[in-house]
Amino acid sequence: MSGVAAPRSSEPSARSARLTLLTASFGTLLVLVDYTSPLTTLTPTAASLGAGLTAQxxxxxxxxxxxxxxxxxxxxxxxxxxxxxxxxAGAVLMLLSTALSAAAPNTGIFLTGRVLQGCAGAALLAPSLGLVGHAFPTGPARIxxxxxxxxxxxxxxxxxPVYAALLEKAAGWRAVYWVLALLSAVVLLLTVFGVEESRNxxxxxxxxxxxxxLGAGASCLIAGxxxxxxxxxxTMVVSLLVAGVLLLAAFVVVESRIPEPMLDLALLRSPGFVVSCSGALFTxxxxxxxxxxxxxxxxxxxxQSPLAASGILAIWSGLSFVAALQARRLATRVSAISQVAASLLVCGIGExxxxxxxxxxxxxxxxxxxxIAGIGSGVLNAALARLAVASVPAHxxxxxxxxxxxxxxxxxxxGVALTVTLVAQASSSEGPAEATALGANDAVLAAxxxxxxxxxISLWGRIAERRAERAAGEDAGPAAVKTAA
Structure with a gap:
């Protein structure tokens, strides 16, 4: 049959599967480190490059x-x-773009490197779960x-944030990106020698x-x-937001009219796929x-100092790491959709x-x-990763x-735009520090x-999934009786 996954005999060996998981996870970790590094190096970077508020x-x-x-x-x-x-290709682009930011003589070139790092991150993140799904068959190993x-x-x-704060203090902000370039080279070597190719x-x-x-619509929306x-x-903000919405609507129209769309809109009838995307959106x-x-x-x-602030944040993110590793213990007891619903609720309580x-x-x-939010986030990340692979065809x-x-x-x-807006709009007669705290209180309630x-929404998805399972069982019943007869 065309468009299906390759036979199981073509799948990686156990050793190759482990190397694939290591490479995909290391690449994912690198993307997140690159994304969060400026949280604690923004001030010295801006001072060195003479970057204004918009550039920051x-x-x-x-x-x-x-x-x-x-x-x-x-x-x-x-x-x-x-x-x-x-x-x-994502590893190569990450190497080049982080080196570009590290050597940037001015703000424009530095920001070009940051955008290209996002493009590289897309090329690393998007195939990562596909590689894992191909290497590990459905079952406990994939979970x-x-x-x-x-x-x-x-x-x-x-x-x-901790890595960036420590390295910036020891060797300057440029060292943060030079080391990321070196780590990108490691990901590239692991990919070349440790990963088997897979495709439709x-x-x-x-x-x-x-x-x-899709690309233009998402770009306009994020820029706005x-x-x-x-x-x-x-005017510029309104124009960008309107253009983004119209272009994304055009994307939906395009995908509904072509025979082989990039995104099969029929998947929106699957509760698992809807929860995978909506859960990720609300995450x-x-x-x-x-x-x-x-x-x-x-x-x-x-x-707090930048290093102390990143250490405090690590309470949340560190527990998220531990909880994600242990989430497999829930797989036989709780469905992935139920885990998403419960985890979002736990995260809300923590916030x-x-x-x-x-x-x-x-x-x-x-x-x-x-x-509390860290534990919820860890289970949530594991459940969403599981759903992202399980809710679409294998290929x-x-x-x-x-x-x-x-x-x-x-x-x-x-979410960042909403948080910054709520914090910035707060005011207090006791000064800007108290105003920031009050604005943060508004932001945590909104979150x-x-x-x-x-x-x-995830709870609705679970109800819809159970109804579909019940209907499928009822349809299979008469057929089974007829076959037995």
């Missing part, structure tokens, strides 16, 4: 632009033209493997209109969200968005527990909320990963509410 915003947002614009495209290309090929991949997400977020037996036709409308932090009513919107800005809040309102910040508070009062695993991660990073961009919305 794009230092944080540039990678999101490349990620969200190309993730689904890279996932589709990986399925059709080779997952190893696309992943390796463990996707848990490891989900743990790499949490570990990357935990390591990134029959590559589909290219979808240039889909690539154009980034610029909106300095005033949502400006970015309500969790990644808030936690990405939390170190800044800790520095401005609680008086709500952060409420009540004031200037000069002890960071210790944040520990319970960060711990479309990278597309499922691309769709899942596109939703995550679009949500992250919107907790969004977690609840995401949990309710």
């Amino acid at each position: 915003t794009w230092t944080l947002t540039g990678t999101l632009l490349g990620l969200a614009a190309l993730l689904l495209t890279m996932g589709s290309a990986a399925d059709d033209f080779g997952r190893k090929r696309v992943f390796g 463990r493997a996707t848990g490891v991949w989900g743990a790499a997400v949490g570990l990357g977020i935990a390591i990134g 037996e029959r590559p589909r036709k290219l979808d240039p209109l889909g690539v154009l409308t 969200l980034a610029e909106g932090r300095y005033g949502w009513g400006r 970015g919107l309500s969790i990644v968005g808030l936690m990405s800005y939390l170190p800044t809040v800790l520095q401005k309102s609680l008086g 709500a527990a952060l409420y009540g910040m004031h200037e000069g508070d002890s960071w210790a009062r944040l520990v319970p909320g960060l711990a 479309r695993g990278s597309m499922g990963s691309g769709a899942n991660n596109t939703a995550r990073y679009l949500g992250s961009s919107l 907790a509410a969004l977690c609840l919305v995401g949990a309710l």
Whole structure:
């Protein structure tokens, strides 16, 4: 049959499967480290390059632009033209783009490197789960493997800010990117010598209109969200947001009219696929968005140093890493969709527990909320990784990963913009530090509410899934009786 996965005999050996998991997880970790590094190096980087406020915003947002614009495209290309090929190309581009940022003589070249790092991240992230899905057959081995991949997400977020703060203090901000370039070379070597190629037996036709409308739409939307932090009513901001929405609507129309779309819209009838994407969207919107800005809040309102702030954040991200590794123990008891719903609810409870910040508070009062949210995030990452592969046909695993991660990073961009806006709008007669704390309180309540919305959507998905299973069982009953007769 055309368009199906290769026979099981072509799958990697146990040793090759382990190397594939190591490479895919290391590449994923590298992308997250690269994304989070500027959280603690933004001030010295901006001072060295003479970057203004807008440029500082794009230092944080540039990678999101490349990620969200190309993730689904890279996932589709990986399925059709080779997952190893696309992943390796991502490693090469990550090496070149981090070296470009490290050597940048001015802000423009540095930001170009950051956007290209997002493009490289898309080429690494999108095929990663497809590689894992090909290497590990459905069952306990795949559940463990996707848990490891989900743990790499949490570990990357935990390591990134601390790694960057320590290295910047020891050798300057440029060293952060030179070391990332070196690590990219390691990923490339692992890919070349440790990963077997996998692709569809029959590559589909290219979808240039889909690539154009999705890439341009996501780029306009993220650019509008980034610029909106300095005033949502400006003509440029409104124009970018409207253009983004219209282009994404055009993408849906294009995908519904061509015979071999990049994103099969029929998958939206699958509760698992809907929860995979909506859960990832609300993860970015309500969790990644808030936690990405939390170190800044800790520095401005609680008086923490950049290194201390990243260490406090590591309570959340470190527990996320541990919980993702242990999430496999839930697989035989709780469905992936139920795990997404419960995890989002737990994350919301943890975020709500952060409420009540004031200037000069002890960071210790944040520990319970960060711990609860970290455990929820870890189970959530593992469950979403499992769903991203399981909710699509076997030969479309990278597309499922691309769709899942596109939703995550679009949500992250919107979540960061929402958090920054709520913090910036707060005011206090006691000064800017107290105003930042009060704004952060508004942001954590908004994030907790969004977690609840995401949990309710996932709960609907679980109900729809059970109805579908019940209906399938009823249809199979008469057929089974007839066959037995």
